[in-house]
Amino acid sequence: MGQLTVLALRAVLAVLLAGSVFVQAVIAPLWAADLDVLRPEFAYLRAPLIVIPFLGVVTVQVVLVCVWRLVTMVRRGTVFSSAAFRYVHIIIGAIVAAALLVFALAVVLAPGDPVAPGVVLLICGVALAALGVALIVLVLRMLLAQAIARDAEAAQMQAELEDVI
Numbered sequence: 220m221g222q223l224t225v226l227a228l229r230a231v232l233a234v235l236l237a238g239s240v241f242v243q244a245v246i247a248p249l250w251a252a253d254l255d256v257l258r259p260e261f262a263y264l265r266a267p268l269i270v271i272p273f274l275g276v277v278t279v280q281v282v283l284v285c286v287w288r289l290v291t292m293v294r295r296g297t298v299f300s301s302a303a304f305r306y307v308h309i310i311i312g313a314i315v316a317a318a319l320l321v322f323a324l325a326v327v328l329a330p331g332d333p334v335a336p337g338v339v340l341l342i343c344g345v346a347l348a349a350l351g352v353a354l355i356v357l358v359l360r361m362l363l364a365q366a367i368a369r370d371a372e373a374a375q376m377q378a379e380l381e382d383v384i
Contacts, residue, residue: 220293232290236283239276247272247276250272254268264328264333271323275320281309289307299367299370314352317349321346
């Protein structure tokens with residue numbers, strides 16, 4: 220990965236991380252204040268509608284930090300090591316947690332009539348899509364494992380070749 224690519228990716232990650240902190244620090248309290256005007260029959264939705272998005276932003280922050288660490292490993296040439304698996308596992312866990320949070324939001328919104336049933340179905344579709352992303356990252360993790368195995372095999376063959384020569 221080129222130096223310019225690493226720099227550009229880090230700039231994007233930094234902006235996204237700063238934006239997520241802004242959402243937690245400024246937008247979340249404003250959102251909470253707006254929810255004070257919920258009709259009494261939907262008052263039970265206030266806490267979940269504050270907590271679920273806040274935790275969703277936390278999952279995004281976890282993914283951003285792990286991707287930053289993986290980019291650092293790529294820059295140093297150490298991404299093909301077992302240490303990279305830790306960050307990939309955390310990313311998969313954060314994406315699954317985000318999917319569960321989205322599904323929890325659908326469950327919270329399903330009873331009564333706070334939103335149309337189609338909206339609840341769309342939210343469930345988003346949760347399913349997030350699980351699909353987690354599966355894609357899992358496949359990429361398997362590719363990383365294969366690359367690490369091939370790298371170790373190539374290093375061993377290189378050492379054997381050097382012994383022969």
